[in-house]
Amino acid sequence: MSLINKMLQDLDARGTPDGRGDAAGIRSVPERERGVSRALVFGGAAGLTAAAIALGWVYLKRPPVPPVLVSVATTPVPAPVSAPVAVVPAPVVAAPVAPVVAAKPEPVFQAEEAAPAPTRARSAELRRITEKPAKPAAAPVVKTTAPVTSERIIDGKQVTAQQRVENEYRRALAQLQDGRVSDAMLALQQTLQMDPRHQGARETLVRLLLEAQHPDEAARQLQLSLALDPKQPAQAMMLARLQLDKPNGGAAALDTLMRSLPHATDNGDYRAFLAGVLQREQRYREAAEHYQLALQTAPDNSVWWMGLGIALQADNHPAQARQAFERAKGLQTLSPQLQAFVERKLVQLTAATAK
Structure with missing residues (x-):
């Protein structure tokens, strides 16, 4: 996302006049005209001074105008302004009347005097006040409880427990195909932790344990599987063969076979x-x-x-x-x-x- 910063410039590019008059038009005033003008100037100045004092006295004695309070609670809020509002500074008022200050829509504040701000700041403030606050978007519903054991969100998709088991089993087979036997055995054990009845993972793990010369661990895995589900004749036969390799293991092998016989x-x-x-x-x-x-x-x-x-x-x-x-x-x-x-x-x- 690219952000474009607009630069507001309020510089007067026009030059001001130099204020120079025409020197050629200046001429000397005769002494007689100069004397008459001086007397008139002094008399007029004195009269104007007296009039100004009288007017100032009357003005100062006039009762002050109370400050105007504006309650914006009942004032209708204008429609949202899409474009920035140009603000024209208010003319200077000679009377000491407190300026009307707009406030935020919710609380009502007393009117207060504010020092003139730059044009850009006043424009942003006016937009903030006049625009109707947008209705906040509804927040997404977030479950605070832990996800159920049968489902989980992975990469934004809802995955069931059985799908997670199959994904882990396929990962183990892929590692085994790549020759990473140790990683594959760990993944198979993880699969069996999630689903102890997964026969494909159990039989593959037993085969790898036998190839790695770990018959005792292989027998333990088969015993765990048959304890959960005795309806597995192939695993019962495999366990019985491992038990026959032990001294006096005939009785254990026979017990294993007899427990699964009803299913074979x-x-x-x-x-x-x-x-x-x-x-x-x-x-x-x-x-x-x-x-x-x-x-x-x-x-x-x-x-x-x-x-x-x-x-x-x-x-x-x-x-x-x-x-x-x-x-x-x-x-x-x-x-x-x-x-x-x-x-x-x-x-x-x-x-x-x-x-």
């Missing part, structure tokens, strides 16, 4: 993993049951058939175990090591049944 009844991978943990804890009958339920979702999974054969053999069901091993071998999808393992198991079962 149709998940074959989940049931097969649970069956493997049960088999490790020597709970072979339960393991066989979950392997059979898992195979209902994926009948051609040779690894699960092999696991079922192990559980049945350990639970003293050799015939059923042999059938399971034969099915695993016949699918021809096992690795060479597992294929060899299944063949050895078949030899053992064949020899046992032959006796």
